[in-house]
Amino acid sequence: MKKMLLPLLIAALVSPRLPGPAAAAAERQLQQCGGVDIPFPFGIGHGYLETPGSKEQPFNVTCSHRTDSGAPRPKPTPIVDGMEVLHIDVPRGKVHVMSMVSSWCYNATSGSMGDPSLWSYESATFRVSDDDNRLTVVGCNAFAYMWTRDGGADDKYLVGCNATCSRGVRSLADGSCSDSGGCCQAPIRPGLSFNVSFVGYDDSSTAGGIPGLGPASPCIYAMVVDKEAFEFRTKYVTTDELLKAGGSWEVPMVLDWVVGGNQTCEAENRTTYACRSDISKCSNAKNGGPGYTCSCPKGYDGNPYLPGGCKDIDECKAANRTCPAHSICRNTPGGRECYELKLLLEIVGSCIFVVLLGTGMSCAYAIRKKKRLAAMKRQHFKQHGGFLLFEEMKSRQGQGRSFTLFTEEELEDATNKFDERCVLGKGGNGTVYRGTLKDGRAVAIKRCRVAGDERQRWEFGKEMVILSQVNHRNIVKLYGCCLEVEVPMLVYQFIPNGNLHELIHHGGGAPPPPFSLRLKIAREAAEALAYLHSMASPPIIHGDVKSPNILLDENYTVKVSDFGASVLAPADDNSHLVTLVQGTRGYLDPEYMQTCRLTDKSDVYSFGVVLLELLTRRKALAMAAAPEEERSLAAHFLASVRDGRLGGLVDARIKDEVGGEVIETVAVLAKRCLEMSGERRPSMIEVAEELDRIRKVCVIGDGIAILVGDGN
Structure with missing residues (x-):
């Protein structure tokens, strides 16, 4: 019996590893092929979860531009070892692919049944989903079954289905798949492999062909197909259309995939643990065998196999938001909170009152502090002889000599708040900083160390008046001073x-x-x-x-x-x-x-x-x-x-x-x-x-x- 190995899309029995460059590529972008998203842990060429020591890479998807015969495809198709990938569902751990159709047709030339085309599947790393798929048989008087090994070589599990046309072909209706309507379906059991056979073909069948098979019903079919994707058509019984419907005799099928090799969530190896998101959840494989899947917790969505891949869902923007009418929704991590509008107005009103009260007190304090600071600056300005200096400057207007009274803020801006990295030198009379004024002039700013009584402070202001008049090519130029601080600051040209x-x-x-x-x-x-x-x-x-x-x-x-x-x-x-x-x-x-x-x-x-x-x-x-x-x-x-x-x-x-x-x-x-x-x-x-x-x-x-x- 012919067997076709399904492509290894997921590493189920090996320990995964996330290579640095591949992981970086996967996290940077979402790969696509022919309009199909290829999310991590899958990838095209690179960016997939690799299998150490194996020549096969079950997460590697090939983006093919040609069919098996070499003919060009209408568009690129994601392929793994000849099988087309329709969709990869990372949160549910599902892969939708195109599977083969087993058929047995009447040969009108010989007047007898031809050779059946049978399909079987066997894989150690991939499992057919028993939740999503059904064994489906199409035809009149068609009985087919699938068998799977469930332990030893002789331990077989059988499931069959008999499709009849008890009231004739004309009584068939589209969309119905029942035992009396040319189509039947049977649930399947989780397993690692299966074979499809028709009664009358193998040793357990009745010899002599299938009664009723002929021009009215040229073929019978058996397939494992996605129950949600398959819809019965009467022409599948009366013609060979089913062989052409999926292209190359293919129909949709859902596969379960897991990661972790022989590991489980309880005995996980943190060095190779595939659930990379900090809040991801781990679930042991349900469809037989070891391994596990990763998922985002309730209220989150995204890719749990990537660092930070689980993102919070904004339930307040979702279509199915559950907050009652006349309430306000607030999104929270993993959920949402609903606030009654009346209660919210009371809370907002209280908050506004508290804010206004706090703002008023802060403003009053700021105004008081500003006034106290201004009074202190005036006191310092007076102590250092600022008013005398100001009067002298007014009396000498028009003499072509400039002298500036700088503010403390101007000198702080010039020295980056008197940063230690701007210090040029320190001495007994003060510290000298290098600074740059707003007009671009480089200056040396000296923070003096002046102490003494009121007379000495007044003498300093008088001294500034005299020094402001010094105009000699061999004396450093004094641009101005700042007198509104506790100790005065002098601003010289920078040499x-x-x-x-x-x-x-x-x-x-x-x-x-x-x-x-x-x-x-x-x-x-x-x-x-x-x-x-x-x-x-x-x-x-x-x-x-x-x-x-x-x-x-x-x-x-x-x-x-x-x-x-x-x-x-x-x-x-x-x-x-x-x-x-x-x-x-x-x-x-x-x-x-x-x-x-x-x-x-x-x-x-x-x-x-x-x-x-x-x-x-x-x-x-x-x-x-x-x-x-x-x-x-x-x-x-x-x-x-x-x-x-x-x-x-x-x-x-x-x-x-x-x-x-x-x-x-x-x-x-x-x-x-x-x-x-x-x-x-x-x-x-x-x-x-x-x-x-x-x-x-x-x-x-x-x-x-x-x-x-x-x-x-």
Whole structure:
């Protein structure tokens, strides 16, 4: 007896695995062939549940463009080993396919029955659905049966059906399939294989053919067919139309499929567990044998074999929503809730009242907080001399100088709320941040550390008035300030090339700066300090002159910065009495530390230390240096001059560039700046003029002095 192996569409007796690339492909898109969806765990070529160690892939569907004979199909057809797939039902674990029709026809030429065409099915991995299919026999006086092995080789289960035409062919009616109407159906039993036979064909039949079979009923048929898809037609009895109706003698049939191989839900292997959705349900196979199926729980729909495949059903939008009239439906995970409209209105009303009450209280609190914040900002603005500064700015309108009073919000936006990644440096007078204003200008924003009484805060505002008028090419430009905060903030132009301390002490691997550049920097810094001492009105004492506060732009032009310790010098004695000595160790004027009186000569002393840094490339204070007398650069220098050891202290690089007389001249100027008595020190104007004279003199060859140009 001929047997045709049904295509292996589902792995039922093997452990599934979900390969990475295949699973990714399945999850990305829904495959199709000829208008038929091919959902995971099925797939075309890739994207299906594979069977490890097997050459056959039961979940692999072939999209065929040709028939078995090689003729082109009208459209692509999903095929598995020659069988056409009509529909794959993932939630129910069903596959609808086209099955063969067994037939036995009368041969009019020989006047006897021809050879029957019988169909049998046997598969270890696929099961015919007993719920959806029926054994169906069509014809007059046609008796056929199917048998299936149910255990041992001799253990058979039989089911048969006898179709008669007791009242003649003309009495048959379309749509009816009964024992007396040319068609009969019988339920089938779950099994792994079956064979279809006609009575009169095998050894158990009655020989001599089938009584009544002839021109009025040329053939009899037997098939396992989907009970919902088959509809009886009288022409199936009177003609051979049934052989042509399905094309190639085929009719719809429903198959059950499972996953899991020999596993069950109770003994599942989590490494190969096929139910991938987190909320999926597992059910053991019902149609005989091991294996299991996956499904989404009630209230969910989708593909339980994919991660996250089970999606909540919106019952409120479904056609069969069950909420009563005059109620409101709210969808919930896996279900829905119904609210009576009256109760809902009461709840909504209560919620609105609570919301309005809360909103009113929040608004009142926000308004009160806003007023308190505004009052605090006005108080800070007044304490820092903001009103004085504002009046001064009004009086100087039209003079071509701009000074801006920034808000705290503007500076927060410029620095990303004073992000630590924007910090340029921290010092005793505050922290400096880099920021960008809304107009695109890069700025340095200094958050000052100002403390003191009301008079000191007022002096700060007055100081801002003076600094806003500073206009010198070698002093960093002050764009404005923010006074509405507890401690004021200053906004300066941003200088991109670092400072003098970094240039001469670190350098980043670059060669030391030449003597000409060092002299240029010293001269420009001296001119900036001379401007503050002599040309600003009233004079300004910087108070913290040091190499880190001498900034350098992209052309190495000096920009003196950091006026956090600056004071306005009184007009009578050009000095300022302080209660707290400010400055940097190594640069502080000894006389200032003893008398607490800050003068313009205090800046001269600090500048002298900067000159020594330029001459020696040594730091102003080296705590790790030995012996102890060499820790202070100023003290070491004065001792070296006194003992005639200056040559060992000067940077070797500049000894090769200029003659000893030039170096000695600069050293003499530095020594004058470092006099213990401020009265014996030169003014910054004298220092600037002396440096300008030295710059114009270049010692070459055998020490002949010539005058050079006055360019920068």
